[in-house]
Amino acid sequence: xxxxxxxGSYAIMxxxxxxxxxxxxxxxxxxxxxxxxxxxxxxxxxxxxxFFIGAVVAIQTALNLxxxxxxxxxxxxxxxxSVILEFAPTFVSIxxxxxxxxxxxxSIGTMRVTEQIDALEVMGVNSLNYLVFPxxxxxxxxxxxxxxxxxxxxxxxxxxxxxxxxxxxEDFITGLQSDFVPFHIAYAFVxxxxxxxxxxxxxxxxxxxxxxxxxxxxxASTTAFVWTSVAxxxxxxxxxxxxxx
Amino acid sequence: MIDVxxxxxxxxxxxxxxxxxxxxxxxxxxxxxxxxGSGKTVFLKCLxxxxxxxEGGIAYDGxxxxxxxxxxxxxxxxxxxxVFQGSALFDSxxxxxNVMFPLExxxxxxxxxxxxxxxxxxxxxxxxxxxxxxxxEISGGMQKRVAIARAIVMNPKYLxxxxxxxxxxxxxxxxxxxxxxxxxxxxxxxxxxxxxxxNSVMQIGEKIIFLxxxxxxxxxxxxxxxxxxxxxxxxxxxSSDLFKKVRQMYIQExx
Numbered sequence: 001x002x003x004x005x006x007x008g009s010y011a012i013m014x015x016x017x018x019x020x021x022x023x024x025x026x027x028x029x030x031x032x033x034x035x036x037x038x039x040x041x042x043x044x045x046x047x048x049x050x051f052f053i054g055a056v057v058a059i060q061t062a063l064n065l066x067x068x069x070x071x072x073x074x075x076x077x078x079x080x081x082s083v084i085l086e087f088a089p090t091f092v093s094i095x096x097x098x099x100x101x102x103x104x105x106x107s108i109g110t111m112r113v114t115e116q117i118d119a120l121e122v123m124g125v126n127s128l129n130y131l132v133f134p135x136x137x138x139x140x141x142x143x144x145x146x147x148x149x150x151x152x153x154x155x156x157x158x159x160x161x162x163x164x165x166x167x168x169x170e171d172f173i174t175g176l177q178s179d180f181v182p183f184h185i186a187y188a189f190v191x192x193x194x195x196x197x198x199x200x201x202x203x204x205x206x207x208x209x210x211x212x213x214x215x216x217x218x219x220a221s222t223t224a225f226v227w228t229s230v231a232x233x234x235x236x237x238x239x240x241x242x243x244x245x
Numbered sequence: 246m247i248d249v250x251x252x253x254x255x256x257x258x259x260x261x262x263x264x265x266x267x268x269x270x271x272x273x274x275x276x277x278x279x280x281x282g283s284g285k286t287v288f289l290k291c292l293x294x295x296x297x298x299x300e301g302g303i304a305y306d307g308x309x310x311x312x313x314x315x316x317x318x319x320x321x322x323x324x325x326x327x328v329f330q331g332s333a334l335f336d337s338x339x340x341x342x343n344v345m346f347p348l349e350x351x352x353x354x355x356x357x358x359x360x361x362x363x364x365x366x367x368x369x370x371x372x373x374x375x376x377x378x379x380x381x382e383i384s385g386g387m388q389k390r391v392a393i394a395r396a397i398v399m400n401p402k403y404l405x406x407x408x409x410x411x412x413x414x415x416x417x418x419x420x421x422x423x424x425x426x427x428x429x430x431x432x433x434x435x436x437x438x439x440x441x442x443x444n445s446v447m448q449i450g451e452k453i454i455f456l457x458x459x460x461x462x463x464x465x466x467x468x469x470x471x472x473x474x475x476x477x478x479x480x481x482x483x484s485s486d487l488f489k490k491v492r493q494m495y496i497q498e499x500x
Binding site for chain 1: 293294295318319320322323325327329330331333334335336346347349350351405
């Protein structure tokens with residue numbers, strides 16, 4: 001019953017986010033600030049993880065190709081498919097649910113605890129629009145981060161495959177180009193956009209409606225990460241079934 | 246003027262306000278006192294429109310809050326200034342940014358006009374060199390003054406303060422009390438202060454209401470509170486030996 005009530009509150013929150021907009025002059029600067037904090041500040045970790053995961057995918061594939069009849073270029077193919085279809089959009093989103101999500105929950109939660117949200121409300125500001133809307137807009141740039149993740153992941157696979165002596169650069173590129181389905185890119189970016197919305201809003205919900213003090217801010221951040229991850233996993237299944245099934 | 250008419254407010258089974266009726270006059274400092282859990286904060290949040298009473302109503306200059314349209318409620322909110330217990334300054338903004346915030350949100354003034362107004366109110370609260378400091382870089386007393394500056398920057402009709410002296414040393418607390426009283430008279434606003442501080446009651450309480458268990462137990466002026474025979478009020482206000490002696494001296498002086 002509590003879960004249903006939370007889903008209802010979340011839906012009401014989303015509606016409120018789009019009501020009574022903040023002045024564009026102020027909103028513009030808030031959006032730029034959020035793009036910096038949510039997207040640019042995450043690029044380092046995204047690039048780091050993507051490179052090594054791409055490398056590991058290539059090595060794992062290479063080590064499992066024991067049959068000499070299977071061409072080595074399959075390593076490039078498998079790296080591309082794994083990175084584009086799942087690793088970059090889904091795995092990175094779960095990492096972002098932890099990094100960005102906990103930042104969102106703790107920053108909004110701290111504002112709740114220190115009555116800064118009450119101060120906004122008293123002034124007649126739509127606090128949900130002021131706090132959450134810029135995050136949603138900033139996260140529209142998330143697919144750019146995922147595009148970088150895809151590129152770096154595949155590059156990591158190439159480095160590990162070629163410099164690890166598992167295949168030649170030509171083989172890797174041949175595999176990379178074989179059986180390419182452009183719709184897979186569209187599928188990945190549709191998923192990414194939906195995950196971006198989830199990463200911006202579920203942690204905001206947990207921060208905005210939290211009650212208590214500093215300890216509860218920490219608990220809310222953990223809860224937000226868990227529920228954002230659960231939502232991403234479930235949506236990943238549904239979207240895959242709908243778009244590729 | 247704020248006219249409170251028999252308001253009731255509950256949270257689940259807890260009946261917090263059980264029918265409070267009173268009036269807060271313009272140009273006066275009105276104090277709400279009472280023990281913790283007596284309903285003071287809920288009462289103040291009802292006055293601010295953050296909580297909606299289930300019964301009764303609150304009229305601002307003769308018009309009930311519930312009769313306002315959404316736009317009118319928004320306009321009314323812009324006529325209210327609030328000083329929170331913990332100041333509630335925006336951490337990410339400088340002192341200047343905090344005070345300028347309501348102007349940026351609700352006016353179409355140019356940057357220089359806003360800056361002039363911010364300079365004027367910061368000067369009014371005796372903060373001259375703190376414009377570019379962040380809230381974490383200034384003392385509690387300075388934070389309170391910034392909060393007061395932010396509350397008055399829009400020339401409000403109503404000023405609400407929740408425990409404005411909490412966490413401040415006695416000298417700074419008196420300065421804040423005096424500042425609120427001066428601003429109330431200067432701007433001719435209706436000020437309502439929620440406080441536990443008996444010094445404030447004696448210093449600036451032009452009208453005092455005492456809440457007990459969600460009911461209005463007593464109301465009067467700071468002079469009347471010395472003479473009252475209401476046991477709940479005397480037990481609360483004169484709980485310390487110092488205030489008991491002050492009261493005795495006052496009564497002796499009057500006799």
